[in-house]
Amino acid sequence: MNAIMRRALTGALALSLATPLAACGSDQKDAGAGKDSIGLLLPENKAARYDKFDRRIISSRIASLCLECKVDYHNAEQQVSNQKRQFEALVKKGVKVIILDPVDAAAAKSWVNSAAKKGVKVIAYDRLAEGDVAAYVSYDNEKIGRLQGQGILAALGSQAAASDVVMMNGSPTDPNAPAFKKGAHAALDGKVRKIVFEKDIPNWSEAKAKKEMSDFIDAQGAEGFDAVYSANDGMAGGIAAALQSAGIKNVPVGGQDAELPALQRVVAGTQSFTIYKEVRPEAETTAEIAFRLLRGKSIKSLTPTTADSKSKTGIPARLFKAQIVTKNNMKKTVVSDGAVRADLLCQGIAAACKSAGLQ
Numbered sequence: 001m002n003a004i005m006r007r008a009l010t011g012a013l014a015l016s017l018a019t020p021l022a023a024c025g026s027d028q029k030d031a032g033a034g035k036d037s038i039g040l041l042l043p044e045n046k047a048a049r050y051d052k053f054d055r056r057i058i059s060s061r062i063a064s065l066c067l068e069c070k071v072d073y074h075n076a077e078q079q080v081s082n083q084k085r086q087f088e089a090l091v092k093k094g095v096k097v098i099i100l101d102p103v104d105a106a107a108a109k110s111w112v113n114s115a116a117k118k119g120v121k122v123i124a125y126d127r128l129a130e131g132d133v134a135a136y137v138s139y140d141n142e143k144i145g146r147l148q149g150q151g152i153l154a155a156l157g158s159q160a161a162a163s164d165v166v167m168m169n170g171s172p173t174d175p176n177a178p179a180f181k182k183g184a185h186a187a188l189d190g191k192v193r194k195i196v197f198e199k200d201i202p203n204w205s206e207a208k209a210k211k212e213m214s215d216f217i218d219a220q221g222a223e224g225f226d227a228v229y230s231a232n233d234g235m236a237g238g239i240a241a242a243l244q245s246a247g248i249k250n251v252p253v254g255g256q257d258a259e260l261p262a263l264q265r266v267v268a269g270t271q272s273f274t275i276y277k278e279v280r281p282e283a284e285t286t287a288e289i290a291f292r293l294l295r296g297k298s299i300k301s302l303t304p305t306t307a308d309s310k311s312k313t314g315i316p317a318r319l320f321k322a323q324i325v326t327k328n329n330m331k332k333t334v335v336s337d338g339a340v341r342a343d344l345l346c347q348g349i350a351a352a353c354k355s356a357g358l359q
Helices: 011-024 049-065 080-093 109-117 141-162 176-188 206-220 233-245 260-268 279-294 331-335 350-355
Strands: 037-042 070-075 097-100 121-125 135-139 164-169 194-200 227-230 274-276 305-307 315-320 323-325
Touching (some): 109 121, 135 279, 141 176, 141 227, 141 323, 164 176, 176 194, 227 233, 260 350
Parallel strands (some): 037 097, 135 315, 164 227
Antiparallel strands (some): 274 323
16 A cells, blocks of 8 residues: 555646656567566556556656666556466566565565575565565555554544544555554554454455445444544545445544545545655655666665565665645645646535635
8 A cells, every 4th residue: 555646647647657658668568578677566456556656657767767678567466376477477587676566475475585596686665575675665654554543633633532443454465554553553542542443454455344344333333433544545435435325424534545536535524634655756766776776786875774574684675754635735735746636636526625725
């Protein structure tokens, strides 16, 4: 889950990436293997970010670093079996560097270890895959969880200590989800009255989050909670829909990823905040690490810290920072950074945008 707005591709970004992406070829699946190929395996295509941002930015940066290099791209469509087959096919082709955003971090362990024994360098991207990975690029996910928890507290204000909170956590197969949860609990525990309901949502499913929220409302009533923590914006959309269906208003809901629909909900007042994580620095750094590993160069200057997984310690890592986005700072963050155009943001909510100073 994973700064920069995660779903809406701005016109400026499209223009800046169009030419470099074309240089890599429109059909990445036909890219050749060998010394000049880099594998790129992304986990799913429901979230627009992967094809519209991550793939394009990584491909563009690699093209700028190495004209002869090719990106062999595949999307797992949320299926572990697909990703395993794609990964093993890259290794069989002779690809020596693979950027992997795992569908299931634990399931990837055996593939990563097998590939490492054959000299393949695997870069864990956004999610820390288990196994003998060569590098990891993501965000400090526990800090993001703390930011989310702090966002809930800020939204509750002076009522926080007397408030009951529902927590909808991320997918149990995503290694980032426990870190978000841990950070959120660190911020919320002892600061709110009680966590009255908590659920890990498989595959970050918006529909599942909506059902869990609806079922809780049916069981406990509209007075049974005061705020909802959502680990990401997709699930927050389902939660907001459940609240709306039940006629519940003015309940703080937090998310993550700064997706366009979430930003619109923040402006409209049906979501309190989101977390802005810029994809560009994450993706461009990963591309440069991949190129350096392909050419046998040092990555030390690009990996100033280390990370530990359950199966390996001291993994060279780069962890970026994130920030809370609310209605009050949206213009100074996602809009001014070009992550979303104000005209797209304000479609259908012009009055709310004008009130927020966005138009």
